[in-house]
Amino acid sequence: MRFMMIVKATQDSEAGVLPSPELFNAMAKYNEELARAGVLVAAEGLHPTSGAIRISYPEPGGKPKVVDGPFTEAKELIAGFTLIEVKSRxxxxxxAMRMxxxxxxxxxxxxxxxxxxxxxxTQDPEALAKEIEMRARVTRKGRP
Structure with a gap:
């Protein structure tokens, strides 16, 4: 089972305030624990939405709409994520409680x-086979 831990943005993260050295080190230690346990898939922080682009689809079948950031609702925004693969919820x-x-x-x-x-x-065997092959290619590409 894969789970994404989505770190919500704050006014500081949206202002581009970087983590303190202490927080950076604590997060690095946490990520290392995840890696040692074999559950870490990815962990990344995101730049503020001032440099983001939002693409929306306002009409079914219509042309996508592109809007440049920043976006205003900090509580709705994401500052980073950690993707893990574990055995259970x-x-x-x-x-997540240890982060x-x-x-x-x-x-x-x-x-x-x-x-x-x-x-x-999907239960379509052909679509599932294509998905499995695509994931295998991505996994191979990510390895040294």
Missing amino acids: EEAIEW PDPHGFGEGQIELRQVFEAPEL
């Missing part, structure tokens, strides 16, 4: 969401 919660306060000021908020697996989305 409970294990995902345990790992240091992602902003370091008591403002951190993490949303934990399970990632869909291909068999949950």
